Amino acid sequence: MKSTSPQNPNPLKKKLASRFLKAMKKLSHKISSSPSPPSTAERRRRHRAVRAAAYASMASAVGPRRAWSRALLRKLRSKATATSGRKTARRNPRNIGTRFLGLNELCDVVPGGKAMDSCSLLSETGHYIKCLRAQVQIMREILDSSSSSSSSRIL
């Protein structure tokens, strides 16, 4: 599990942090170029961009090693190229027959879950949870530090 002790920083977290911060930087360049205050729609777009950056950085940090990250990357790429009209065949309906009923809901939440069997779905969920936790921690800490630094800066 991720440890927050100073002695052993989590390598996954480091990777996540670096990628996420890079993405945030790109975003903030865009933000600084536009005049403030942003409109509501603009603000909402930015929020969504931040969220997408979070998931994108998560997926790219994990790489193609995991099924969920592959699925996420595929989804992001397809969104980028605007091929959402493509019909991907409903895969492996037999998977639904062999899994417990609760797993049907789980495969909706975890990216790429529909095309996995129960066993791998559970392991993917575990890893996904780990990465989500790390991502949330990073975002929290960035938020805290930025707010605190702006408030408690000694000049």
Place this chain on the structure above:
Amino acid sequence: MNNLNSLMNQHQMSSLHEIHDHSQFDPPSSHDEFLHQMLSTTSPASAFPWGGDDQQHQISSARAMLLQQHQLLLSRSLAAANDLRSPTEADPGFFPLPRDDRDDVVDGPSFKPAIAENDASIKALFNGFTGSLGQTTNQDQHFPHSQTDSFGVSASAAASQPSAAGQPRQRVRARRGQATDPHSIAERLRRERIAERMKALQELVPNANRTDKASMLDEIIDYVKFLRLQVKVLSTSRLGGAAAVAPLLGDASSQGKKGEKEGMATAEQKVAKLLEEDMGSAMQYLQGKGLCLMPISLATSISSSSTQTST
């Protein structure tokens, strides 16, 4: 046939004992009452499709039915009396479980009924007791997996029974852990793997004191949804920090901004470095004193920049 009956009667009481222990209903105090109870609810004279006194055939089906009966008893808290006698027999006989079933009996509470049946008569009796169980005739070893999702092993033991029954006195029966049917083995492996993963997930998810697999799954799903929601919320509230976080990871282009932003940029740079090294305690430190922990290589550059900005 007589042999079979006497054999069964031998183990009758002892098997009953175990059934009593592991079934969840309050049986009558005496075995006789129990017997009577069961017998009264059975339809002993239902059609026996056995063509004649083909003892082997009877015995093989008997054994399969024995095991199935046993499982039914344990799970449904019902006792079904089965008549294995040929139509020529008159006295009702209780359908006992052979001694070998005791091993399974010990594991009983986790059993659920296997559905495999060889015999229409037994099926009729089953229907009488366990109406919810779907049963089909001559459903030999391949019962529907959806029903036996969590009890494939018991069914495999039942399935292996007909093959093992060669003589009436033989008590050789595949134990639960030694079922030789490849389907059952694969099923068991799959189930074990899933159980492993569930345990691992249990440690990840907080509030993992759920013993039930279904509620544990619900907990997991809720936790994943919660984390996703957190990401969403944090992305909503983060844009103030996003602008300040712009000069990160040693990007020098942002240093050309106004002094105020530069100071913020420095602080954010510190934060960025900290995020890669250590998070929680360093953050607190930063919050408290405006200082931070960072690698030595960065410390010099940042301290020089901080001395410029902090005066």
